[in-house]
Amino acid sequence: MSKAPSLQLDSADLANEYDRLGIRQFNHGLQLLDALGLREGERVLDIGCGTGRLTESAAQRVGGHGEVLGLDPLPLRVERALQRAQGRFAARVGRAEELPDIADGHFDVVYLNSVIHWIPDQQKALREAWRVLKPGGRIGFTTMPEDVPHDLHRVLHALIADDPTSQHAEVGAPNKLTRERASNLLSSAGFNVTLNEIREFDDAFESVDEALAFSRASSFGNFLSSLPAPQTARLRDRLAAALEAHRGPRGLQLKRRMIFATARKPLAH
Numbered sequence: 001m002s003k004a005p006s007l008q009l010d011s012a013d014l015a016n017e018y019d020r021l022g023i024r025q026f027n028h029g030l031q032l033l034d035a036l037g038l039r040e041g042e043r044v045l046d047i048g049c050g051t052g053r054l055t056e057s058a059a060q061r062v063g064g065h066g067e068v069l070g071l072d073p074l075p076l077r078v079e080r081a082l083q084r085a086q087g088r089f090a091a092r093v094g095r096a097e098e099l100p101d102i103a104d105g106h107f108d109v110v111y112l113n114s115v116i117h118w119i120p121d122q123q124k125a126l127r128e129a130w131r132v133l134k135p136g137g138r139i140g141f142t143t144m145p146e147d148v149p150h151d152l153h154r155v156l157h158a159l160i161a162d163d164p165t166s167q168h169a170e171v172g173a174p175n176k177l178t179r180e181r182a183s184n185l186l187s188s189a190g191f192n193v194t195l196n197e198i199r200e201f202d203d204a205f206e207s208v209d210e211a212l213a214f215s216r217a218s219s220f221g222n223f224l225s226s227l228p229a230p231q232t233a234r235l236r237d238r239l240a241a242a243l244e245a246h247r248g249p250r251g252l253q254l255k256r257r258m259i260f261a262t263a264r265k266p267l268a269h
Contacts, residue, residue: 002120003174007073009221015076017217019051021210024203025218028142028258029054029113035195035262036140038062042108045132046070047096047125048115052081052089058111059089071095074220096125105134112141114218114258117173126189133265139191140262145198146176151254152211155242159235166235169224182261191263200257204250208240211252 033054038044038061046055049070059068070085071094072078081091096112096119110129112119119125129139144150149157153172160166177185183196205211215223224232243252 002122004120005118005174005219005222006225007220009225010074010076011221012076014217014221015051015074015080017213018077018220019053019080021214021217022050022053024201024214024256025050025114026053026057028199028201030057031199032111032113032140032142032260032262033058033061035260036109036111036138038109041065043067043106044069045102045107045110045129047110047112047129048072048118049081049091050074050077052077052084052091054113055081055089055091056084059085071099077220097121097128099128099132102132104131105137107132108134108137110137110139112143114142114144116141117143117176120175122175122177122185123188126185126191130189130191130265135265136267137265138194138262139186139265140195140260141182142258142260143182144172144176145178145257145259146181147178148198148257150256151246152215152243152256155246156235156239159238159242163235166227166231169227169235170219170222171224173219177259179259179261182259186261186263191265193261193263195260195262197260198257199260200255203254203256204248205252205254208236208243208252211243211254212236212239 040063042062044058049055049072055070068089070091073095078091156171183193186193246252
């Protein structure tokens with residue numbers, strides 16, 4: 001059963017932290033834009049735009065004759081996106097599952113970077129993406145693979161498994177996909193899949209606290225949110241000890257894995 005994350009845990013501090021630490025999502029998001037082949041003059045919808053860093057890059061790619069709209073359900077992040085936009089792109093509060101004010105066939109490209117794993121009704125979100133895309137339009141997303149977890153999540157799951165009082169803790173996003181399910185989601189919405197692969201990224205963190213801050217900010221406060229403070233502190237100390245095995249010249253070196261999926265809406269349907 002799909003689960004909806006809380007949208008009430010975000011804060012100005014978390015939005016600021018995401019703007020600072022979310023460079024990791026931005027960097028793999030650039031690869032998604034490359035895969036989608038954004039062209040000058042195109043209309044682009046960024047669903048889950050966060051603070052607008054990748055939205056800004058999309059706007060640069062389509063140029064002054066293009067159009068980019070960023071949507072996000074978190075008002076504090078949309079506020080940061082608008083500060084970044086300076087008129088180069090639009091941003092507003094909105095959700096992937098409901099795009100009532102966007103006309104059918106308006107966009108050339110729709111993308112969701114590190115977003116679809118937070119969406120409870122993924123099928124509805126992709127049906128809406130289909131509706132607002134032109135015939136021949138492209139869609140793409142990146143998402144955490146359920147069957148090949150990030151190193152940080154693997155270590156945390158092992159620690160939590162040894163502690164019955166922590167086994168309900170939220171680690172990662174609630175609605176992860178496999179490559180097979182990603183392909184099936186796109187196909188069932190009517191898209192022709194053009195890319196479906198897992199890419200690996202080498203992250204480095206100065207400390208366990210930076211790794212935890214990245215996870216909290218990226219999850220808009222949901223990461224480990226059900227644990228009381230003393231329990232979180234104990235888990236943090238255990239995690240710090242366990243991550244020493246990953247220490248290298250760049251700090252704590254942890255691999256992160258993402259599914260990259262792109263597809264095209266048929267010209268005739």
